[in-house]
Amino acid sequence: MERVMRSLQIVVTGGAGFLGSHLVRRLIAQGHAVVALDNLQTGDRANLSDLLDHPRLTFLEHDVLEPYDLPCDRIYNLACPASPRDYQHDPVRTTLTSVLGSHHALELAQRTGARLLQASTSEIYGDPECHPQPEGYRGSVSPHGLRACYTEGKRCAESLVMDFHRVHRVDVRIARVFNSFGPGMRLDDGRVVINFVRQALTGCPLTLYGDGQQTRSLCYVDDLIGGLIGLMEQTDHQGPVNLGNPIERTILQIAHAVLEQIPGGTLSYLPLPGDDPRRRCPDISLARSLFGFEPSVSLDEGLAATIADVRARLGRATPTDDSRIPRAPDRTTSLETEQNG
Ligand code: UDP
Numbered sequence: 011m012e013r014v015m016r017s018l019q020i021v022v023t024g025g026a027g028f029l030g031s032h033l034v035r036r037l038i039a040q041g042h043a044v045v046a047l048d049n050l051q052t053g054d055r056a057n058l059s060d061l062l063d064h065p066r067l068t069f070l071e072h073d074v075l076e077p078y079d080l081p082c083d084r085i086y087n088l089a090c091p092a093s094p095r096d097y098q099h100d101p102v103r104t105t106l107t108s109v110l111g112s113h114h115a116l117e118l119a120q121r122t123g124a125r126l127l128q129a130s131t132s133e134i135y136g137d138p139e140c141h142p143q144p145e146g147y148r149g150s151v152s153p154h155g156l157r158a159c160y161t162e163g164k165r166c167a168e169s170l171v172m173d174f175h176r177v178h179r180v181d182v183r184i185a186r187v188f189n190s191f192g193p194g195m196r197l198d199d200g201r202v203v204i205n206f207v208r209q210a211l212t213g214c215p216l217t218l219y220g221d222g223q224q225t226r227s228l229c230y231v232d233d234l235i236g237g238l239i240g241l242m243e244q245t246d247h248q249g250p251v252n253l254g255n256p257i258e259r260t261i262l263q264i265a266h267a268v269l270e271q272i273p274g275g276t277l278s279y280l281p282l283p284g285d286d287p288r289r290r291c292p293d294i295s296l297a298r299s300l301f302g303f304e305p306s307v308s309l310d311e312g313l314a315a316t317i318a319d320v321r322a323r324l325g326r327a328t329p330t331d332d333s334r335i336p337r338a339p340d341r342t343t344s345l346e347t348e349q350n351g
Contacts, residue, residue, distance in 0.1 A: 024088035026053030049073035074111035095200030101159035108163030142291035188254025192231030193319030210272035220282030222262030229255035230312035233305035
């Protein structure tokens with residue numbers, strides 16, 4: 011068992027989601043007592059199935075749009091749909107979850123004196139003119155585009171976090187989480203790695219949006235979770251800190267990396283969704299200097315673990331054919347693209 015410090019009472023909102031469930035598992039392994047909150051809108055109780063009987067885990071089905079009260083030393087506020095498909099599905103709810111959910115978590119931190127980490131996002135940089143993105147870059151964001159519900163919701167949440175810090179002296183951390191991947195992501199989550207792996211394993215063409223030349227930097231989930239905990243426990247910095255892997259790749263390169271491990275697949279080009287950033291890569295100098303953050307899992311190693319997990323889950327699922335997996339909504343048609351076009 012990894013044990014880093016005295017046993018803490020820790021609340022994780024979004025604890026049944028992709029990152030949340032990995033975080034809960036790591037915190038339990040470190041010897042802490044964890045309350046995982048999730049409304050199961052995009053999270054899945056099955057993500058915690060191995061832990062549901064654990065004496066130090068309490069799972070509460072709860073929507074962070076409603077306040078909650080729990081004793082705690084630490085709060086990781088992760089609750090919010092995070093994939094473009096999910097957060098655009100009910101955009102009004104996404105904004106409210108980000109803003110009201112953060113407000114409720116901050117009120118709990120204020121009442122209990124707990125330290126709070128807000129999961130923010132690289133999306134707050136929008137379609138960046140500055141590359142790679144350091145924390146000081148203020149972003150290039152559409153306030154009314156298809157991604158605004160998430161982007162502006164998360165930007166407002168950062169503002170709330172810093173105001174609770176300045177006005178109410180709440181001890182805060184802000185993690186700007188860049189693209190992450192790994193085992194346990196929902197098969198219909200819609201993000202690029204899970205789509206490509208599922209498509210390759212089910213004999214479907216890999217769906218490349220646009221020309222595939224847009225870039226992302228993919229961080230394996232274990233590295234990212236280490237970053238979240240490292241950031242929470244360092245005591246030198248309360249402002250935003252980038253967390254992600256600084257190796258940038260085109261989406262086409264990512265498709266080829268998947269096909270190297272699952273040969274025989276083909277590519278299918280689809281229109282680029284509205285508001286899709288062209289480039290994204292974190293400057294992680296601050297996280298490196300604060301707590302020695304250094305992602306260590308390569309894309310190929312991470313893909314191998316992800317492929318093994320998806321293969322196992324597809325094998326268990328009935329029916330198994332890809333056509334039964336829900337399709338992404340058409341993100342290329344929007345008021346904005348119609349107006350601009
Ligand atoms: N993408 C793609 N095919 C897919 C899913 C995503 O080409 O099946 C592209 C998407 O247009 C974006 C990038 O991959 O440019 C990353 O998308 P994702 O939804 O994973 O996250 P984002 O970084 O856009 O929030």
